[in-house]
Amino acid sequence: MRRLPLLLPVLLLAACGDVGMGAPAPSQPSVRQVLLEPPEQVEALPAQARAELFRSLLRASGAGTADGLLALFPMVQDGAVRAAPAIDGRLDLLDVSDGGEPLVLNLDAALAERWPLERREALQGLSEREAAELVARSLAARWGLRPRAALRVERATGAPYAAAYAEGVLRLNPALLYLAAAPADAR
Numbered sequence: 198m199r200r201l202p203l204l205l206p207v208l209l210l211a212a213c214g215d216v217g218m219g220a221p222a223p224s225q226p227s228v229r230q231v232l233l234e235p236p237e238q239v240e241a242l243p244a245q246a247r248a249e250l251f252r253s254l255l256r257a258s259g260a261g262t263a264d265g266l267l268a269l270f271p272m273v274q275d276g277a278v279r280a281a282p283a284i285d286g287r288l289d290l291l292d293v294s295d296g297g298e299p300l301v302l303n304l305d306a307a308l309a310e311r312w313p314l315e316r317r318e319a320l321q322g323l324s325e326r327e328a329a330e331l332v333a334r335s336l337a338a339r340w341g342l343r344p345r346a347a348l349r350v351e352r353a354t355g356a357p358y359a360a361a362y363a364e365g366v367l368r369l370n371p372a373l374l375y376l377a378a379a380p381a382d383a384r
Contacts, residue, residue, distance in 0.1 A: 228254045228269065233355050236371040240319040247319075248379035254359060258284045272340065273363035281340050281362065290377040291321065293334040300337055301347040302330055310352040320378045325352075328374040333367050336360055342367070 228250055231239055239247070257269050258281070268280035284290075304312055304326055312326035320328045333350045342348065344365040353361070353368040359376075361368045 239375040251376040290335040303347040
């Protein structure tokens with residue numbers, strides 16, 4: 198009877214599965230899981246993990262999906278939701294060329310969530326607003342977006358996609374910014 202209280206913790210630990218030094222390391226979150234996280238949690242990931250997640254995101258953008266609603270980069274064209282064109286795995290979304298055609302951006306929509314202006318080490322010293330401008334220009338050039346007016350860029354924290362475009366509005370998940378800013382040497 199005296200042994201029962203001593204055995205109880207051992208049995209409880211055994212019932213919980215692997216514990217202690219031999220337990221497997223927690224796996225890296227998936228791209229979809231990271232997109233749902235607050236940007237501060239994505240920022241806290243090691244640079245190597247962010248770089249690997251960015252590579253996974255780019256691979257997934259090229260995998261294609263029949264249902265644009267499930268795409269990581271959905272866009273609405275001619276009233277239909279489809280996946281945006283794939284993004285080249287070597288593309289640096291923070292390195293922009295406008296091809297001689299300057300694109301007017303609006304990052305200050307009245308009802309939209311504001312882009313933070315504080316500079317972040319995880320964004321290569323840029324603010325989220327500055328990084329969002331660069332990523333928006335890169336995606337607009339890659340996807341051939343030519344809105345009639347200024348391209349409105351909205352912050353879409355926790356959205357199940359990395360970026361989405363519809364009717365002159367580009368919604369960027371801030372997690373994409375932190376993944377895209379992972380140092381090139383970590384990629």
